[in-house]
Amino acid sequence: MKMKMIxxxxxxxxALAGLMGSAVRAEPIQATPGQEVNAVLLPKFxxxxxxxxxxxxAQEAAAELGSTGKLQYIGPTPENSAAGQIEMLTTATTQxxxxxxxxxxxxxxxxxxxxxxxxxxxxxxxxxxxxxxxxGESFFVAQVxxxxxxxxxxxxxxxxxxxxxxxxxLSASPDASNQNAWIEAMKTTLATHAKYKDLKLDDVVYGxxxxxxxxxxxxxxxxxYPNLKVIMAPTTVGIVAASKAMQDENLCDKVKVSxxxxxxxxxxxxxxxxxxxxxxxxxxxxxxxxxxxxxxLATGAIKGEVGEQIHAGRMGDYTIEADPGREGARRILMGxxxxxxxxxxxxxxx
Amino acid sequence: xxxxxxxxxxxxxxxGLALLAVVLFFSTQxxxxxxxxxxxxxxxxxxxxxxxxxxxxxxxxxxxxxLSMGSIMGVVAYxxxxxxxxxxxxxxxxxxxxAMGLGAIAGSINGxxxxxxxxxxxxxxxxxxxxxxxxLVEHGNARTITADALPRWLVDLPQMSLLSLxxxxxxxxxxxxxxxxxxxxLALSRLRPARKFYAVGSNPDAALMAGINSARVVFxxxxxxxALAGLGGFIFLxxxxxxxxVAGMGFELKAVAAVVVGGVSIMGGSxxxxxxxxxxxxxxxxxxxxxxxxxxxxxxxxALLGILIMAAVTVDTLASRSLNRLKRxxxx
Numbered sequence: 284m285k286m287k288m289i290x291x292x293x294x295x296x297x298a299l300a301g302l303m304g305s306a307v308r309a310e311p312i313q314a315t316p317g318q319e320v321n322a323v324l325l326p327k328f329x330x331x332x333x334x335x336x337x338x339x340x341a342q343e344a345a346a347e348l349g350s351t352g353k354l355q356y357i358g359p360t361p362e363n364s365a366a367g368q369i370e371m372l373t374t375a376t377t378q379x380x381x382x383x384x385x386x387x388x389x390x391x392x393x394x395x396x397x398x399x400x401x402x403x404x405x406x407x408x409x410x411x412x413x414x415x416x417x418x419g420e421s422f423f424v425a426q427v428x429x430x431x432x433x434x435x436x437x438x439x440x441x442x443x444x445x446x447x448x449x450x451x452x453l454s455a456s457p458d459a460s461n462q463n464a465w466i467e468a469m470k471t472t473l474a475t476h477a478k479y480k481d482l483k484l485d486d487v488v489y490g491x492x493x494x495x496x497x498x499x500x501x502x503x504x505x506x507x508y509p510n511l512k513v514i515m516a517p518t519t520v521g522i523v524a525a526s527k528a529m530q531d532e533n534l535c536d537k538v539k540v541s542x543x544x545x546x547x548x549x550x551x552x553x554x555x556x557x558x559x560x561x562x563x564x565x566x567x568x569x570x571x572x573x574x575x576x577x578x579x580l581a582t583g584a585i586k587g588e589v590g591e592q593i594h595a596g597r598m599g600d601y602t603i604e605a606d607p608g609r610e611g612a613r614r615i616l617m618g619x620x621x622x623x624x625x626x627x628x629x630x631x632x633x
Numbered sequence: 634x635x636x637x638x639x640x641x642x643x644x645x646x647x648x649g650l651a652l653l654a655v656v657l658f659f660s661t662q663x664x665x666x667x668x669x670x671x672x673x674x675x676x677x678x679x680x681x682x683x684x685x686x687x688x689x690x691x692x693x694x695x696x697x698x699x700l701s702m703g704s705i706m707g708v709v710a711y712x713x714x715x716x717x718x719x720x721x722x723x724x725x726x727x728x729x730x731x732a733m734g735l736g737a738i739a740g741s742i743n744g745x746x747x748x749x750x751x752x753x754x755x756x757x758x759x760x761x762x763x764x765x766x767x768x769l770v771e772h773g774n775a776r777t778i779t780a781d782a783l784p785r786w787l788v789d790l791p792q793m794s795l796l797s798l799x800x801x802x803x804x805x806x807x808x809x810x811x812x813x814x815x816x817x818x819l820a821l822s823r824l825r826p827a828r829k830f831y832a833v834g835s836n837p838d839a840a841l842m843a844g845i846n847s848a849r850v851v852f853x854x855x856x857x858x859x860a861l862a863g864l865g866g867f868i869f870l871x872x873x874x875x876x877x878x879v880a881g882m883g884f885e886l887k888a889v890a891a892v893v894v895g896g897v898s899i900m901g902g903s904x905x906x907x908x909x910x911x912x913x914x915x916x917x918x919x920x921x922x923x924x925x926x927x928x929x930x931x932x933x934x935x936a937l938l939g940i941l942i943m944a945a946v947t948v949d950t951l952a953s954r955s956l957n958r959l960k961r962x963x964x965x
Contacts, residue, residue: 330878335775360766361879362704457932488924488931493882494873499678503924506670523875527780531791531872548875551781 311594311601312584314348320382320581321352322574323375325368327388327412329358332545333519333566334386337411340570341384347596348578352381365389369396372407376400381581384573385420386411390458394418406580406587410573411566412461417612421580421587422603424573426564427618429461429608433468435620436515436542437479439560443513443539447481450513451504453521453542455492464608465517485511490521497524505529505538516542522561526552546623546631553628564620572598572617589613640957641905644896647952648911651945655915659922666922669800676807677791679917681868683810683910685884686891687817688861690909693892694821695854696834696901697747697754702862702888704765705739706881709866711769714778714876721784728787729809732867733860739765740859744852754855762885770878780874790871806868811910813864817857818906830854835902891916894946915945 324341326334338356345354359367368389373396375383383400387393387409397407397419406421407414413423440450452469454462466487473479485508490497501514501524514529516522522544529535535557544561552558575595576585585591585603592602593615606614623631638646660666685702692699713732717723723731739761746757780788794802820827832840833847840847862884869881895912897904919941923934 328878330770330773330775332775332777332877360763360770362762362766362882493879494875495678495681495869498873499674499921500924502674503921506665506674507925507927520877520879524873527872527874533792545777548777548779551779 311592312579313594314575314579314584315582316347317349317351318578318582319352320348320350320354320578321378321380322350322354322577322581323371323380323383324354324356324570324574325371325375325383325385326356326358327386328361328364328367330361331519332547333411334358336566337386337570337573340565340567340572341574342570343567344571344574344578344596348575350578354574365392369393372396372400376403376405379403380405382406382408382577384577385409385414387414387460388412390460391416391418406577408573408577408580410569412459413606413609413612413614415460415609417606417609420612422576422613422615423606423609424569424576425606425614425616425618426566426569427620428616429464430468430471431618432465432517432562432620433470433472435562435622436465436469436517437472437476437482439541439562439622440482440513440515441479442560443541444482448512449483449485449508449510450515451485451508451511452487453497453501453504453514453516453518453525454487454489455518455521457489459518462517468608469515490516490518490524492518492520494520494524497521498528501525501528501540502532505532505534511538514538514540514542516540516544519543519545519548519563522558523548523552526558530555530557544623546628547633549623550628550632553623553625560622560624562620562622564617568598569617571596572601572615576601576615587613638956638960640953641903641908643956643960644949644953645905645907645911647949647956648894648896648908648915650952651948652911652915652918654948655918655922655941655945659918659926663922663925663927666925669802673800673802673804675914675918675921676802677804677872678921679914680804680807680810681865681872682884682887682891682917683865683913684813684861684868685865685888686895686909686913687814687906688858688865689885689888690892690895690897690904690906691817691821691830691854692754692858693889693897693899694830694834694901694904695851696837697851697854698758698889699740699743699855699858699862700755700758700885701739701743701761701765702858702865703881703884703886704762704769705736705859705862706866706869706884707876707878708739708765708769708772709735709863710870710876710880711773711778711878713867714783714870717784717787718778718782723784725786729864729867732863732870734863736863736866737856737860740856740862741852743859744855747855748848748852758885766878766882769880773878778870778874778876783870783874787871788874806871809864809868813861814906814910817861818910821906831902833901887916890942894942894949896949916942919945 401419409420410424414420488500490500514525522542526540540558579585601615606612747754793805829850833850891913895908
């Protein structure tokens with residue numbers, strides 16, 4: 284009896300060791316090219332550059348993998364973003380698409396539609412912006428670690444203020460899950476590192492990714508906080524509008540703009556000193572990696588479980604891991620991002 | 634004295650009082666509120682909405698509504714920007730004409746469908762709101778018009794002033810918007826043919842009896858509203874420089890708010906351009922001041938904007954009613 288138990292234990296330990304061994308040894312899973320994957324790339328809305336770049340990357344990956352299915356790039360028009368996304372995800376489900384790649388703009392409202400899709404066999408992979416609760420989603424292809432964006436945002440404020448001073452955040456909409464996560468990460472960074480103790484976050488306001496609202500909000504911040512030194516705008520619409528507002532009102536010497544922006548849109552403001560420093564990652568790469576992972580998920584090469592390692596073509600190897608920001612959800616972390624300044628912005632703008 | 638005043642005039646006085654009350658309230662809450670800087674902030678911000686509100690008012694006076702104005706604005710801002718990237722040497726006056734012309738073309742599509750297609754304007758323009766925006770998405774092909782690709786004069790236009798008195802600027806964009814409002818206002822009150830807009834709106838059957846071709850009048854109203862949305866698109870382009878497919882989104886509702894607050898009857902047939910001007914400034918003042926209130930959290934701002942607009946409309950209604958009563962009593 285006792286012997287049996289011990290041998291049972293040993294067997295268990297042996298099996299465990301074997302498992303661990305295989306996990307350590309495991310080669311990244313390779314995709315089998317030439318399979319039929321019908322996929323939909325669903326951005327927040329159509330017609331702006333970052334999403335178009337992501338589509339370029341996804342198309343590149345699809346061509347490389349020689350999928351015999353179709354990759355469609357469809358999305359709602361901007362005035363109908365949230366409702367349109369839910370409708371299109373539902374349509375993709377009834378069409379029995381193999382996988383939908385979603386940059387979520389509908390918060391958790393889209394979760395029931397995503398769960399219904401998953402139940403009907405249409406996988407949902409998110410990129411750029413996840414489903415906050417993670418419900419219905421297989422995994423999230425994260426552009427960068429949300430925690431490290433917080434550090435980069437804090438660092439850019441640190442650089443531009445010279446280490447001490449007041450700043451404010453101009454975000455997109457109050458329910459944009461990616462921006463909210465970054466702002467929270469930045470607040471955590473500010474609170475936990477002594478380096479940032481002299482930086483003071485005055486306010487967080489929202490321009491709803493509209494030029495005129497962001498422009499007016501930026502000027503409102505300047506009026507409301509006379510000692511403001513930096514406006515941190517982690518949104519490509521907000522950062523341009525804030526830069527233009529500072530330039531128009533001759534405030535660039537006093538208040539600097541920073542955040543996340545597209546080099547092509549920011550180049551003039553970086554060179555004239557209104558926005559000396561900002562960051563971004565490659566949306567082309569994000570689309571490429573998202574398609575690779577989605578293709579492998581749809582063909583059954585991976586199950587979307589924590590610990591699975593994939594080989595994503597020219598970008599190399601990635602592992603599915605637990606998402607530290609969302610309990611129970613999984614992510615693939617892409618990274619890194621580039622910080623742009625007057626030395627490298629012109630080359631990137633072309 | 635009050636006896637001599639027309640009810641419309643009383644309305645305007647009441648509206649002016651509401652604006653005064655709002656300004657006084659905020660001046661007690663915000664430091665350095667009554668400053669030239671604040672004047673410039675609000676005047677330049679209202680200048681983007683004003684032409685759109687004036688266009689909306691003409692359509693509302695004919696008992697219709699134009700929900701596609703924001704989309705027209707976006708299309709015009711984008712296409713005019715595109716033209717200027719290709720031909721930076723275009724004459725500024727020509728550019729403005731082009732913006733209004735493009736807007737008028739879009740407006741004429743609405744006009745034909747409403748006037749001769751007999752489809753209710755709310756349906757037609759809800760459709761073209763999506764249609765024009767989709768056209769922009771297709772046409773734009775995800776390219777952004779950036780400020781550095783535009784000619785210098787256009788990028789500098791928002792800071793240019795026609796005249797400046799003690800820090801109070803009359804910026805060119807503000808002058809353009811005011812000019813549009815003034816011309817339309819004078820035409821509506823002084824020109825005989827322009828009175829047809831009111832006739833068609835207040836009683837379409839009577840207008841028909843009086844030999845007015847109401848279809849043509851309604852068509853014209855939509856063409857003018859399109860052209861003014863185009864002018865708004867031009868000012869939008871000059872002010873923000875960076876144009877994507879979201880340009881002008883939501884402006885149709887800002888315009889409707891300004892028009893209704895400005896005392897234009899949603900049932901058609903009545904309203905003045907001076908009222909629209911005050912309405913636009915009132916809504917914009919509330920909006921821009923709320924973002925500067927130190928104690929107000931972001932999430933309450935929209936709710937408070939709604940409450941203040943309702944309060945302003947109530948003050949306006951009560952004041953014009955009591956002024957009317959005063960007038961009657963004076964008349965006995």
